[in-house]
Amino acid sequence: MKVAIGNDHAGTEYKLAIIGLLKSMQIEVINHGxxxxxxxxxxxxxxPVAYDxxxxxxxxxxxxxxxxxGACMTANKQQNVRAALCWNKEITQLAREHNDANILSLPARYISLPQALEMVRTFLATSFSGGRHERRVEKIPV
Known part of the structure; x- marks a missing residue:
């Protein structure tokens, strides 16, 4: 698996910890932050993350x-991108299962670092459930 990551100055500490987590999971990381x-x-x-x-x-x-x-709004301007602003594990899981989110947007000033790491793990481990949700995702313009 390969993951692109990007951050502004507010997210540097979180990004560095997330990169460490991803590398420990044998995931290739492209750092745009x-x-x-x-x-x-x-x-x-x-x-650049959305483009990738x-x-x-x-x-x-x-x-x-x-x-x-801001990062989420920016990413969602790209075609075929479904960036989801998430603030806990449960929302993260639903963003993947129901919305087939392909970019996780994290609010560094409003969640703890342990929460962020748990959300990344959840995001990567959760699959899109399809079914009735697929019909809805297909209605999102590309």
Whole structure:
């Protein structure tokens, strides 16, 4: 599996921990995020993740900013991207099962690091359930 990750300055600590988790799971990581804490613009780091997902260069994406909103809005501008802003494990699981989310957007300022890691594990381990949900996902314009 290959995952692209991107973050702004608010998500650097989380991104570094998530990369460590992904590598421990033998998952290849493409890092599009900043490694510093100086202010940067979230679109500069969310767009490359969404592009990689859109083009099939990676299996999934993870984006992180302060609220998770800006990065999520940015990613969802790409074709075939279904970025989901999640704030707990249960929402993360439903985003995969019901919405076939392919990018996880994390709000670094509103969740703990242990929560974020648990959400990443859930996101990667959960499959799209299809069925009645497939009909709904197909109605999302691409």
């Amino acid at each position: 900043t490694d510093g804490t100086d202010s940067v613009d979230y679109p500069d780091h969310a767009h 997902v859109e083009k099939g260069n990676v299996d999934m994406g993870i984006i992180i900013c302060g609220s998770g909103n």
